[in-house]
Amino acid sequence: MPGVSAPLYRTLNGAIQDANNGAARKTCDEVWGPNDGTLLNCDEYPFATTDEGAAKGDGNYSARLIGARDNQAAGSWLVSNYTLNCLLDGDAFYIAITP
Template identity: 45%
Template sequence: MSKSKNKNFLPVIEHIEDALDQSKNAGTFPPYRPGDTTEGREDVKYPPIRGPLGNERKKIIAGNYAKPPNTDEGQPLWRGSDGNEKLNRRVFSSHSVYVPQDENFSIVGTTGNYCKYYFKELYAANHLGALECDEYPFASTEQGAAKDKINYSVRAVYTSYNQNHGDALQAFYGEYRLITYDPEKTPTKVSDSPFWVKIVD
């Protein structure tokens, strides 16, 4: 992705860049702190408090083209199987959100998402539908939020940017014929289509 050539979704690129940068990603949301679990995180209705509290940890997020392939950050992404997007997004959206430690913040019902809590001032300043909750790794991958419920990042971005990036990602999948991961047919992932994210100016 190019910052100069893909300005129609530049804020999404900047979000991904921060998520992949371990010198910055301790400041991404949801925060990862001592005592938080990852895969075993029990109730996603209760996101980690926004903070900062000063004990936020860096995250290990896959798909970074700039990292050696033998590192966790340098592991590839795979296009997810059918239904993956719903599973991934269900971790941080489309459910009630409660943060009793933080000004009794709550959204009851199926319209809640973590972005409405972590970026509540931005939502308050914009009209309904102006913002969407962008996530990395992409919801369409096997490595999304359902895979590891802390080592991912969400950020509120304007809807047009998020949708433009979604269109570009689908075009990328089509152009390079990235097949979806099917664990029954390809248990070793040898015949799958791994890919990485490279961000350039």
């Protein structure tokens, strides 16, 4: 799993982030049908803010509709953690999965 056995790399490149979001949204639309993003958002892993996101093209990602409020809160938390841990563009990081 990206980020657990191999690092993820943060990207500040808006074009990469947009492409990652677009690829994930395409998957969500194909699986669950289009939605307006009001109540549900398409959430993806690896994060759109990484080089390993859905647009990488290796098919090694997941995307699912989740509650918009939860998705936006998680995104804010992620960005806060980038700042708190001084992760800059291109910096590697791992994800620790804990029960």
